[in-house]
Amino acid sequence: xxxxxxxxxxxxxxxxxxxxxxxxxxxxxxxxxxxxxxxxxxxxxxxxxxxxxxxxxxxxxxxxxxxxxxxxxxxxxxxxxxxxxxxxxxxxxxxxxxxxxxxxxxxxxxxxxxxxxxxxxxxxxxxxxxxxxxxxxxxxxxxxxxxxxxxxxxxxxxxxxxxxxxxxxxxxxxxxxxxxxxxxxxxxxxxxxxxxxxxxxxxxxxxxxxxxxxxxxxxxxxxxxxxxxxxxxxxxxxxxxxxxxxxxxxxxxxxxxxxxxxxxxxxxxxxxxxxxxxxxxxxxxxxxxxxxxxxxxxxxxxxxxxxxxxxxxxxxxxxxxxxxxxxxxxxxxxxxx
Amino acid sequence: xxxxxxxxxxxxxxxxxxxxxxxxxxxxxxxxxxxxxxxxxxxxxxxxxxxxxxxxxxxxxxxxxxxxxxxxxxxxxxxxxxxxxxxxxxxxxxxxxxxxxxxxxxxxxxxxxxxxxxxxxxxxxxxxxxxxxxxxxxxxxxxxxxxxxxxxxxxxxxxxxxxxxxxxxxxxxxxxxxxxxxxxxxxxxxxxxxxxxxxxxxxxxxxxxxxxxxxxxxxxxxxxxxxxxxxxxxxxxxxxxxxxxxxxxxxxxxxxxxxxxxxxxxxxxx
Ligand SMILES: [Zn+2]
Numbered sequence: 001x002x003x004x005x006x007x008x009x010x011x012x013x014x015x016x017x018x019x020x021x022x023x024x025x026x027x028x029x030x031x032x033x034x035x036x037x038x039x040x041x042x043x044x045x046x047x048x049x050x051x052x053x054x055x056x057x058x059x060x061x062x063x064x065x066x067x068x069x070x071x072x073x074x075x076x077x078x079x080x081x082x083x084x085x086x087x088x089x090x091x092x093x094x095x096x097x098x099x100x101x102x103x104x105x106x107x108x109x110x111x112x113x114x115x116x117x118x119x120x121x122x123x124x125x126x127x128x129x130x131x132x133x134x135x136x137x138x139x140x141x142x143x144x145x146x147x148x149x150x151x152x153x154x155x156x157x158x159x160x161x162x163x164x165x166x167x168x169x170x171x172x173x174x175x176x177x178x179x180x181x182x183x184x185x186x187x188x189x190x191x192x193x194x195x196x197x198x199x200x201x202x203x204x205x206x207x208x209x210x211x212x213x214x215x216x217x218x219x220x221x222x223x224x225x226x227x228x229x230x231x232x233x234x235x236x237x238x239x240x241x242x243x244x245x246x247x248x249x250x251x252x253x254x255x256x257x258x259x260x261x262x263x264x265x266x267x268x269x270x271x272x273x274x275x276x277x278x279x280x281x282x283x284x285x286x287x288x289x290x291x292x293x294x295x296x297x298x299x300x301x302x303x304x305x306x307x308x309x310x311x312x313x314x315x316x317x318x319x320x321x322x323x324x325x326x327x328x329x330x331x332x333x334x335x336x337x
Numbered sequence: 338x339x340x341x342x343x344x345x346x347x348x349x350x351x352x353x354x355x356x357x358x359x360x361x362x363x364x365x366x367x368x369x370x371x372x373x374x375x376x377x378x379x380x381x382x383x384x385x386x387x388x389x390x391x392x393x394x395x396x397x398x399x400x401x402x403x404x405x406x407x408x409x410x411x412x413x414x415x416x417x418x419x420x421x422x423x424x425x426x427x428x429x430x431x432x433x434x435x436x437x438x439x440x441x442x443x444x445x446x447x448x449x450x451x452x453x454x455x456x457x458x459x460x461x462x463x464x465x466x467x468x469x470x471x472x473x474x475x476x477x478x479x480x481x482x483x484x485x486x487x488x489x490x491x492x493x494x495x496x497x498x499x500x501x502x503x504x505x506x507x508x509x510x511x512x513x514x515x516x517x518x519x520x521x522x523x524x525x526x527x528x529x530x531x532x533x534x535x536x537x538x539x540x541x542x543x544x545x546x547x548x549x550x551x552x553x554x555x556x557x558x559x560x561x562x563x564x565x566x567x568x569x570x571x572x573x574x575x576x577x578x579x580x581x582x583x584x585x586x587x588x589x590x591x592x593x594x595x596x597x598x599x600x601x602x603x604x605x606x607x
Contacts, residue, residue: 160484161484164484232402286522287510287512288512288514288520289510289511289512289519289520289522289571289573290452290520290571291396291408291410291452291571292408292410292452292454293396293397293398293408293409293410293452294396294410294452296398296408315398315402316402318408319398319402319403319408320402320403322406322408323406323567323569326508326522326524326569327508327524329510330508330509330522330523330524331509331510332506332507332508333508333509333523333585333597333598333599334597334598334600335507335596335597336596336597336598
């Protein structure tokens with residue numbers, strides 16, 4: 001595979017996203033080997049500046065940017081969290097790269113000196129949540145069997161794409177699926193009890209972790225708040241059922257996979273609202289005979305105006321979901337003619 | 338005629354990159370995208386006089402979310418309003434191993450408008466050339482950013498045992514708007530093998546034609562292998578189209594023939 005065009009420090013700083021950056025003719029010229037390649041930057045590798053925000057008793061979140069994966073944000077777009085138990089630390093999701101994982105492990109060590117990391121849960125197989133696994137003790141990594149299988153099957157392809165988008169941020173990152181498959185619905189880790197529920201819909205398997213001590217529910221990417229949900233592996237009816245299950249789940253608060261901690265459960269309403277609108281809009285566009293490009297140009301309702309990357313995610317969702325909806329909405333054509 | 342490029346692409350690429358001399362008598366205008374393949378693409382797909390024309394609309398995303406399904410819409414309605422009927426519209430992608438994707442020939446009752454999906458092997462310019470009665474090719478072009486492998490990976494169908502039994506199976510829908518325009522959507526099962534995946538020979542839908550009840554051809558398509566697996570198209574007819582159904586006949590590169598019909602909505606205008 002040919003390398004993606006190098007971003008200069010300037011374009012990184014200005015936050016130009018990769019679509020804009022790579023979409024232009026200059027990018028093509030660099031790609032096709034015509035026109036001068038820009039001099040590569042030899043600046044020191046960038047580092048993540050992670051910050052832990054306390055969101056419940058002895059529970060911290062490292063918030064991701066409410067953005068797309070870009071070289072400006074190093075792929076740090078998903079939430080990661082850690083919890084201090086009497087005898088050690090539990091980590092939930094590990095970020096997009098080895099370097100992020102190392103920064104997260106360092107942050108844990110700084111915040112909770114001398115505490116061992118006893119358990120690392122992966123909520124689902126998406127790379128922005130699990131490509132930091134390498135930085136954590138192997139024996140601590142755990143996920144449902146289906147998540148491990150998806151990481152194993154898709155890890156290399158996902159990594160290739162992440163390297164391409166994030167470049168040097170990904171240096172040394174090797175997909176590292178957990179060796180431990182979770183089969184208990186309840187685990188006591190270092191003296192604190194966690195309830196584990198396997199749901200699905202954002203992907204084929206989404207792990208929800210509930211901390212019994214604080215009642216905080218880690219919803220993974222079943223819940224998004226103030227950022228448009230992503231759908232590359234989505235099953236919309238299953239996702240809706242999981243949102244209903246989350247709504248019924250006893251909880252004090254909830255941490256979405258992307259977005260701020262959410263005591264009121266607004267993320268569940270917002271995610272459901274988006275999925276309903278998305279599916280309705282896509283169904284209507286198929287029923288009206290619109291092309292995919294026409295469907296992508298559908299106006300996004302004002303109530304979603306505050307959602308990060310709504311236009312980008314909507315356009316991606318058209319590609320993810322269109323074929324299945326066509327299969328359903330187009331009728332079997334009488335043969336002969 | 339299907340414009341299929343031979344597999345010896347490496348040599349062609351190298352040649353095109355080194356040689357700047359146009360082979361045809363017509364002057365090929367410089368490519369705004371500065372692709373090393375442009376002259377070759379132009380000679381093979383748009384033979385004759387060429388101009389870049391903003392009245393030709395080419396819609397495609399800036400980046401491919403799925404390289405096997407890159408949505409493309411070509412629309413020459415604004416151009417047709419000024420220069421008259423469009424004879425053919427050709428879609429080509431410079432850096433695909435097979436450059437030609439589709440040739441669309443709208444008849445009198447079809448708008449010069451088509452929705453399709455293509456596979457892209459890598460980041461590439463995509464072009465549409467539109468030819469009217471004056472024979473001039475009016476071209477629009479845009480770049481799609483893509484990661485690699487869309488043409489050389491095997492079709493998803495080959496993961497299923499029974500794909501041959503559903504070959505050519507069609508689903509379709511005609512929808513009529515208040516303005517009386519009818520949109521035809523149809524999808525046919527076909528693996529659309531490019532011949533670049535190991536051990537899978539080229540095998541794709543080739544010619545396709547849509548015919549009205551009156552016997553008049555609504556539109557014709559010449560389809561090459563870079564069209565996505567299970568080819569799906571969206572067409573737009575003129576309000577004057579009537580009748581109970583449109584018949585579709587197609588043939589693939591192995592000579593298999595397929596025929597189906599698309600029932601039209603009852604409340605036909607005219
Ligand atoms: Zn996700």
